[in-house]
Amino acid sequence: MPGLLLSLTYAVTYTRWLHLLVGAIVPFACALVYPGLIDPSPADWLLIAVLPVPLALIAALVPSVRRSEGLQARLMLFPGPYARGRTGEDPGVSTVSSASWSDRARTGVWLVLRLETGLVIALLTRELWTLALSLAGAAAGDPDVADPFLRVPATGWGYGLLAPVPVLVLIVVTAGTGALMARAARRLLGPSVRERLSELEKRAERLLERDHIARELHDSLGHALTLAVVQAGAARTAGDPQFTDRALEAIEETGRAALEDLDRVLLVLRESGRPAAARPTLGDAGRLLDSARSSGARVDAEVTGPVELVPAAVSREAYRMLQEGLTNVLRHAGPVPVGMRIAVEKAWLRLEIRNPLPGTAPVAGTGGGRGLRGIRERAALLGGEARAGRDGGQWLLRVDLPLR
Template sequence: MPGLLPPLTRAVTYTRWLHLLVGSVVPFVCAAIYPGLVRPSPADWVLIAVLPVPLVLAAAMVPETRRAEGLQAQLMLFPGPHARVRGDGASGVSAAPSASWSDRARTGLWLVLRLEAGFAVALVTGQLMALALSLAGAAAGETGVGDPPLRVPGAGWAYGLLIPVPLLVLVVLATGAGALMAAAARRLLGPSAKERLAELEERTERLLERNRIARELHDSLGHALTLAVVQAGAARAAGNPDFTDRALETIEESGRAALEDLERVLMILRETTPPAGARPALGDAGRLLDSARSSGARIDAEVTGPLERVPGPVSREGYRILQEALTNVLRHAGPVPVRVRIAVDEARLRLEVRNPLTAAAAVAVTGGGSGLRGIRERAALLGGEARTGQDEGQWLVHVDLPVR
């Protein structure tokens, strides 16, 4: 008995039952036209069950039919906000139109199954309800009420005790039939291989976008904070008002640029129109070099080749790679000599950053970090490669990117 109580309190039991009963509307409407519903014979009932099949198969050829059936199944066959139990968050049923003949065939099988199962459940529901009504009539002293398939002999109050029996049987049958229909819906209305592939691609795109945003925040904010820390420390050590003014100006500029990048990323996360300001590219590399110089680093920079011919995505990612490389120098090695080489030819963009490998820097970068990993990820996404590590007693960041 305790096992029968949970289905009675779950809304999904009754939504599934209603879903089955709705499926019986078509055969009963057809039967009202032919052969009629006035005392039909067993042969008539068979005809009523078979007659609408061509109609629902024709409806399955319409692509939007699959969407309508999928939405109904999601709403009525599976636990969710409408039910008193929480579902797993994924019904496994698609709500997309038919995109292939395989989708149409599965939709047709689903419609036939829904029609026949609904018709059977409607007949059983009517007969069991009639039996409960007949028992109620017998308990009240009336006989022949409801015209059920099982005649109730005589009359008496004791029949009132049996009234819940057909109702409980009906709930049990509705629960079992609803569970079977839910399982069939997953098989027949579930996503096709093409839809699963599209969903996988969409999920991959979301993950890539999240990784890109994380890299943008790490590179931009990390660079600004590193400059602020280095400049503040240098100004305090120098004790020179002019140097302090220059340091504060650098901190202000880098902070403003970081705020612009942060605003751009937040706009993307909010799915609104991005701000009008363009993302920095290699043409703005001078700003990075000046910031590093103002922090005490001695920058030896050389640029060869036409930077303006580098495609936008490559130029922007190159800027971020250079920004992260200089940030790592200032963070781990301090104001040391840095050699920057940017070379562009017809096929490749080569970027190289070298600096002396101090003892503290060697310890800091031995295991790598999210910044170095971000450099390698950026290069890989563009079809290039990045090498980071010790080279002849120096720390080397070498990136090779295709420009075509």
């Protein structure tokens, strides 16, 4: 009871009341045609309640009616974003058109419920307001100022104290009915199984996109920072001004490329509607080789097969795998000789990166980073496989990706 009384102070109580009264418009409009609203009998009121039902069921067949009812329910049956007493939960009412016969059936039940409940609340509103006016009139000496269903038998100032009671009763009943209608809206206008599956798919896509962006930042920025650290260390120990100038130039180019990648990813995050810059593909692998060589590593690259015919999605992911593979070599083994092979066969793309394992250097890829795991995840998403491990006295990273 305290909660119900507290609800009298909420604006949503009165928007629900209005929502219920709007539902009574159709029954009263039908009643104006037949049987009329002049001194109707109980049988007439029953007919007035039944006549709009076929119209409601026919209207429910129109797909957009469900969307319209969902929007009204969200607006009037649930608290707004800044309303007092708002729980912050999703109303759970769909705002899309009917997509199945189940949706149409539930919409039909909702429309009938809304019409009948609205008619009852409209009649109750009329009677209780009329009774309140009659009680106020009786306190003033004129009980016939209104014509309620329950007549006031006499006059007297004491009836003035009773005048607010019918209004309070009406508000309490309306608040309870509105809360029940909100629950019914969740059941009858709530998302269908198809909508829930669609929402789950969209959520999964958003999570995959976030994971993809995280990988992009890890690969691009990690590669740039690793090269910068290796080049700066080599320049410091070399003591050669010309080598230092080349190292600084390489750091500048690597940093500029990393900033371009960062801007492209931020464009995606902001969803500004502007097209993001194109992601690099295997055709841009020369940039990776140049940056690795500028850090002091000797990279021997072998490319066989038509790289330009590799599908765009595979080519983009293959570029990132090569980038991460070279980054791992420089991070864990330093500027050592590196052998890289890109082979395009009939239905597969093979990537290989080899580097020696100096006894004083840690094994590439065995650290606690996410590089190799990211490569394996990228390969698995494309239906391929990535393997890394010792191969004699070398460390070998091999990736096989299907071209279809």
